[in-house]
Amino acid sequence: MASNTTTTAPERTITKYGAYAKPSKGANGWETFSWYFFRISGVGLVFLALIHVFFVHISTDVSETVYGFVAARYANPFWRLYDLLLLTLALFHGLNGLRIACGDYIQSRGWRLTVSSALFFIAITFWLMGSLTIIMFQPNQTLAQSIMSFLGR
Amino acid sequence: MYRGQSGQWSWLLHRITGLGVLLFLLVHIVDITLIGFGPTIYNDAIVIFSTAIIRVISLALIASLLFHAFNGIRIILIDFWPAGYKYQQAMFYIVLAVTILLFIPTVFYIMAPVFGVCPQGSCANPAL
Numbered sequence A: 001m002a003s004n005t006t007t008t009a010p011e012r013t014i015t016k017y018g019a020y021a022k023p024s025k026g027a028n029g030w031e032t033f034s035w036y037f038f039r040i041s042g043v044g045l046v047f048l049a050l051i052h053v054f055f056v057h058i059s060t061d062v063s064e065t066v067y068g069f070v071a072a073r074y075a076n077p078f079w080r081l082y083d084l085l086l087l088t089l090a091l092f093h094g095l096n097g098l099r100i101a102c103g104d105y106i107q108s109r110g111w112r113l114t115v116s117s118a119l120f121f122i123a124i125t126f127w128l129m130g131s132l133t134i135i136m137f138q139p140n141q142t143l144a145q146s147i148m149s150f151l152g153r
Numbered sequence B: 001m002y003r004g005q006s007g008q009w010s011w012l013l014h015r016i017t018g019l020g021v022l023l024f025l026l027v028h029i030v031d032i033t034l035i036g037f038g039p040t041i042y043n044d045a046i047v048i049f050s051t052a053i054i055r056v057i058s059l060a061l062i063a064s065l066l067f068h069a070f071n072g073i074r075i076i077l078i079d080f081w082p083a084g085y086k087y088q089q090a091m092f093y094i095v096l097a098v099t100i101l102l103f104i105p106t107v108f109y110i111m112a113p114v115f116g117v118c119p120q121g122s123c124a125n126p127a128l
Helices: A029-058 A067-073 A077-105 A109-136 A143-150 B006-037 B039-050 B052-080 B082-115
Strands: none
Touching (some): A029 B082, A109 A143, B006 B039, B006 B052, B006 B082
């Protein structure tokens, strides 16, 4: 156990089947949460992402997914909720994966913290961009106009 | 690490495909955000995705997504099903088989419009 050293990466065991072993009891609670989050969000994403790709990007050709296509789809609040859930789970599942991958190659604790903080900043920025667009989109209004009319200006 | 065994390959493939899908996700969030700037800017920008070269890159994305999804199910099965460990290698081959099986028709659907065929019924003449 390397739990008391501050200069080495958190100890991770790669199982014979090519996944990280569940952190041992008494390990950092955050890493245990992360381990479960990958699996729980993963189950959701298998359905959310594959259904999204099939119905939005394969059964409709990419050349047809123009502004009007999105506007028609977003007339139904269900698809906005669906996309919001997909965005949230995929972004945090993916960036948490990148955090783990980076941690494997960075020895210094300070640099790991720096990279994790940068990834957290990227997560929040992209989540705000995506969720604002999904929630606030109104046909034939720019995002700025939708936000201003929402604010009553 | 278990060099040359399926565990090593599934670990490496899971990592590479995951990073690839993440990179595309970030691009996809940016392109969707463009819709907030109006129809002209959005439609002009997403024409890029209809080009042949980006269609080929999308195929790599879909293959990555399929593998990552099915290998993820395999990992979860082994983690939570005590007997799953015994079938880890067999399941790895099933993951590869299902990925390839679903990928083949996808190639047709994504690439056909480049050759003027629209399996979905309608497609704009894609830019080259």
